[in-house]
Amino acid sequence: MSHDSYVHRVRPGAPGAPILFVFHGTGGDENQFLDFGSRLLPGATVVSPRGDVSEHGAARFFRRTAEGVYDLDDLSRATERMSAFVSANREKYESSTVLGLGFSNGANILANIMIEKPGLFEAGALMHPLIPFKPAERTAEARAHVLITAGERDPICPVPLTNDLADYFRRQQDQVTLEWHAGGHDIRPNEIEAIKSFMAPYGA
Secondary structure (H helix, E strand, C coil): CCCCCCCEEEEEECCCCCEEEEECCCCCCCCCCCHHHHHHCCCCCEEECCCEEEECCCCECCCCEEEECCCCHHHHHHHHHHHHHHHHHHHHHHCCCCCEECCCHHHHHHHHHHHCCCCCCCCEEEEEECCCEEEECCCCCCCEEEEEECCCCCCCCCHHHHHHHHHHHCCCCCCCEEEEEEECCCCCCCCCHHHHHHHHHHHC
């Protein structure tokens, strides 16, 4: 798979620096988190792909049949395609470490890659993810750092499913941090601070 198989924007970093992939939410695009990613890790290469699925004109990374009901075949397709895109860009920019950040639908594609392709991402920040199925337990021994941020009153990502996802990653012996706020499906200041702290070690 080519490094330009998705429409995307990139800000190259220093040779050998980490590479950070940022994934937008439904209706976003490759501009949504590019600047944020660059501010998080100024020396890193930042790659921001646009989802290749349109839902009534809104870009997404995989199809769904209803709110919270995923087309699992298309999720599998998207996971394979995006994993290949990530690997190709890691090689292109000779990056030392692969990091990810995603919101909502972007968090979901990132989470599923971390489930299905352990070892590809060293760390992932998942903002308001929803994995409404039970993932298979990991067989590979790869470990990752995972940050999950969520709203206690999120109508899209119920608290029990958020906790289930955190528990899944803990069972895989990943290092998991869970950051809550009292709101819904929106990004709050404490989430931003949690992400800054989570990513800080990779900017040294």
